[in-house]
Amino acid sequence: MRAIVYNKYGPADVLKLTEVEKPVPGDNHVLVKIHAASLNYGNLVLLKGEPFLARFAFGLLKPKYSIPGGDIAGQVEAIGKDVKQFQLGDEVFGDLSLCGWAGFAEYVSVPENALALKPANLSFEEAAAVPMAGVTALQSLRDKGNIQTGQKVLINGASGGVGTFAVQIAKAFGAEVTGVCSTRNLDILESIGADHCLDYTKESFTDKPEGYDLILGVNGSHPLSDYKRTLNPNGIFVHVGGSGSQMFQAMALGPLISMIGSKKMSSFLQRANQQDLIFMKELVESGKVKPVIDKCFELSEVPDAFRYFEEGHAQGKVVITI
Structure with a gap:
């Protein structure tokens, strides 16, 4: 599969689009075919390794997680034998920041509690902007x-x-x-x-x-x-x-x-939480909240997306179409 990979901290130039092995879901994991992802401040921290204290969580000398990307939206392609919450074909969205990141790729295998069913009234791009x-x-x-x-x-x-x-x-x-x-x-x-x-x-x-x-x-x-x-x-x-x-x-x-x-x-520091993700789904489906998207980039354009995001003038969210 295609993925954005990096092996050292630095500017957006260290991000490379390459072929990597497609993941296989474990017993309690869900394999998601990713349709969209989005950028957050945490992605910049992972890219640059700054502030330095963050490296104690993300890798002291080099990145602990080689594929960045936290927010995703996509479709369930396979499930482990112990998965209870999802079925093949379910449209889901989630935050991968507590389970290895890896959202800037065509597929990801994640624990089921990192996901929730996608809001029915949103596109994949809109859903990826939410988590x-x-x-x-x-x-x-x-x-x-x-x-x-x-x-x-x-x-x-x-x-x-x-x-x-x-x-x-x-x-x-x-x-x-x-x-x-x-x-x-x-x-x-x-x-x-x-x-x-x-x-x-x-x-x-x-x-x-x-x-x-x-x-x-x-x-x-x-x-x-x-x-x-x-x-x-x-x-x-x-x-x-x-x-x-x-x-x-x-x-x-x-x-x-x-x-x-x-x-x-x-x-305050956010912590991924499935119940809060479901709460956001309900707010969106009720019409009380809608994501605001500034700009969409292709997977091959992730370095450009980072440069744009880093300027600090995005009106709403910056989204990656996979």
Whole structure:
């Protein structure tokens, strides 16, 4: 089968399209013929081995996983004898980040609990855009942010992969949502139901008199003090992504700030979870959430997809058609 393979950390140039052996499913594994995959920030971490601490999980001197790619959507081609949840021909989607990655290929063999049935109202490309970004948004809002109906929620970095899901999920939970983005992305936020849209090239959320009960920092370089000042009493800030300095502040200073006041500051890392994947499937099928896709690339164009993604201006998700 064809797959994107790399054997050293570096820029997108280290990624090569090559022929590798087609996997054979084990007793509790599912063989999926992959129709589409998508890019996430975690793919960049695996490619570059940065930040360096990530290498303790992904390989200290060279990549532990030779085929990148976490999010997939495809069709079940074979199943192991102990598989209970799926049958031949089922259309599925999933997050492979806890079971060896390997999504940028024509086939993958994965444990059945990494998958769920694909939302019936989505194409394979649309379904591949959902797992990691959608579950990240869900877990950060619901589990870390304790989102409640009627709350005022701010999503900073609202037009990217996680951000577009976060806006819609927060609306589905009954929140009043303000999204922060650049001028070119205002139409996207309006189309996915944001109540208020702030163009950061013209105004800052820190200048607004109103406060927020929950802030999701998906992107940006604001210091923690800006978020703290903008939170309402008992408000919660959740750092999902942004500059390195912002990440350090959230991890090092967040717990201290949370101890001495009513405002809570925390950082968050998504963890793949089948039940949350099923929850996202239900949100999508109910019409409350839809993936926003910026651009699709072919499998042979994965290096170009990485270069485009790394520019940081994607409007929604970048998808790979296999």
